[in-house]
Amino acid sequence: MKLLATRRFPGPAFDELGDVEILPLAELAGPRPGVEALFVGNETVDDALLDLLPDLRLVANYGVGYDRVDVAACGRRGIAVTNTPGVLDAATADLAFALLLAAQRRVVEGDRQIRAGGWKAGWAAGTLAAEVTGSTLGIVGLGRIGQAMARRARGFEMRILYTRRTRLEPELERELGAEYRQLDDLLAETDSVSIHVPRTEQTEGLIDARRLALLRDGAVLVNTARGEVVDEPALVRELVSGRIRAGLDVFAHEPDVPAELYDLPNVVLTPHIGSATETARFAMTRLAVDNVLAVAAGRPPLTPVACPRPAARPAPPAASPSPPPAAPPGRTRSG
Ligand code: NAP
Numbered sequence: 001m002k003l004l005a006t007r008r009f010p011g012p013a014f015d016e017l018g019d020v021e022i023l024p025l026a027e028l029a030g031p032r033p034g035v036e037a038l039f040v041g042n043e044t045v046d047d048a049l050l051d052l053l054p055d056l057r058l059v060a061n062y063g064v065g066y067d068r069v070d071v072a073a074c075g076r077r078g079i080a081v082t083n084t085p086g087v088l089d090a091a092t093a094d095l096a097f098a099l100l101l102a103a104q105r106r107v108v109e110g111d112r113q114i115r116a117g118g119w120k121a122g123w124a125a126g127t128l129a130a131e132v133t134g135s136t137l138g139i140v141g142l143g144r145i146g147q148a149m150a151r152r153a154r155g156f157e158m159r160i161l162y163t164r165r166t167r168l169e170p171e172l173e174r175e176l177g178a179e180y181r182q183l184d185d186l187l188a189e190t191d192s193v194s195i196h197v198p199r200t201e202q203t204e205g206l207i208d209a210r211r212l213a214l215l216r217d218g219a220v221l222v223n224t225a226r227g228e229v230v231d232e233p234a235l236v237r238e239l240v241s242g243r244i245r246a247g248l249d250v251f252a253h254e255p256d257v258p259a260e261l262y263d264l265p266n267v268v269l270t271p272h273i274g275s276a277t278e279t280a281r282f283a284m285t286r287l288a289v290d291n292v293l294a295v296a297a298g299r300p301p302l303t304p305v306a307c308p309r310p311a312a313r314p315a316p317p318a319a320s321p322s323p324p325p326a327a328p329p330g331r332t333r334s335g
Helices: 012-017 047-052 071-076 089-104 107-115 144-155 170-176 183-189 209-214 232-241 278-296
Strands: 003-005 020-022 037-040 058-061 080-082 136-140 159-163 178-180 192-195 220-223 245-248 267-269 304-306
Touching: 003 012, 012 278, 037 278, 047 071, 058 278, 071 080, 080 278, 089 107, 089 144, 089 192, 089 220, 089 245, 089 267, 089 278, 136 144, 136 183, 144 159, 144 170, 159 183, 170 178, 183 209, 209 232, 232 245
Parallel strands: 003 020, 003 037, 037 058, 058 080, 136 159, 136 192, 159 178, 192 220, 220 245, 245 267
Antiparallel strands: 080 304
8 A cells, every 4th residue: 555654653663554655745746646545643634635646545644633634525535534542642631731730830930930040939929829639620522531631630639520512421420520511601610621622613613702701710721622622812812811821732823822922921831742742652653553554454444533435436456455444425433
C-alpha cells in the first residue's frame, strides 16, 4: 500500500510501515495518483486535497479529534478515516488537571514573579487563591478524557458535575461520583470547568459570551478540547477584565494565540500539548500504524470514524487487499 505521511511520527511502530514518503501537505504541488493511505496529524483534509489523491483508500488521523478531516467528503469517495482514541486519555487529563491547578493556585504567576527578581513573600491578603481540594468541578463532555479528569478530581475530594447529550448509566455516575446538570446550570454552579467535547457543528461556539457570563467570579475555565468550542474573543474579554481565570491548551487559530493573553496573570497557556507524552504519542503512532496495516491486509481498520461501503469506490487494480468493511457511507463514531 503506497503511503504518504506528513511527517515522521514518533515511536518505533512508524518503522513498521516500511517505505513511506514523508511530505508536508504544503509541499504537495500536484496530483499524486497511486497514494492509497495518508497519515496526518491535525492537518486539514478536504475536497481540494482529496482531489490530488485520486487513489486514496485511508486517512489515518494521528489524534482522537478528527475535526480537521472532512469525514463526509471521505465517505463520498469511499475513503476510510481512522483516529487514535483511548491511548491519550491519561496524558490529556493529566495536562487538564495541571492547567486547573496552575491557574487556580497561580503557579505561573509566582514563577514569573521570582524570575523577575520580585519575590514578595507569597500573595497578599485579598489576593489569596481559592482552594482546589473540596471545590466543585464541572466537566463538559464526560467521555473518555472527561472521565479520566473526573477520576483525578476524586483524588482532590472535588464535587463533580457533568454534562453531555446522553446521560451516563447510574452505576457509572456513582463510580465517578458525578452529578448530571444541564450546561447552563453546570456553569453557574461550579468553581472550575473543564471542557472535553469534540469539535462538531453542535459544539463550535458552545461556550459563548452568554454562557461565559454564567461562570462565578474567580472561576477557572480549562480547555484541552478545541479552541473553537469557546467563543475566543468573548473569553479574551472575560480574562482581560480579570473576572475569571483560565488554563488553555487549545486555541481557535493555532498556532496564533490572542496577543491580549500574553501578559495576563490570570491565564496559563500551553501549545496544544495535551497528548505530548512519550507514552501517549508512541501509542498513538502504534494505533495509527495498526490501522494502516489492517487496511493494507484487507482487514477492517481498528478504530474507524468513517468506514465506507466497499462498493462506494472501485478497488484499485492488481494485488491490492480488499477495501474496508461494510458500513453506511460517511458513518461517524464519536471520538
Ligand atoms: P469522547 O470519548 O468521544 O468524549 C466526548 C464527550 O463529549 C462524550 O461524552 C460526548 O457525549 C460529549 N459530547 C459530544 N457532543 C456533545 C454536545 N454537543 N454537547 C455535550 N456533550 C457532547 O472523546 P475524547 O476521547 O474524550 O476526546 C475529546 C476531545 O478532546 C477530542 O475530540 C479532541 O478534540 C480533544 N483532545 C485534545 C487533546 C489535546 O492535545 N489538547 C488531546 C486529546 C483529545 P454525548 O455523545 O453523550 O454527548
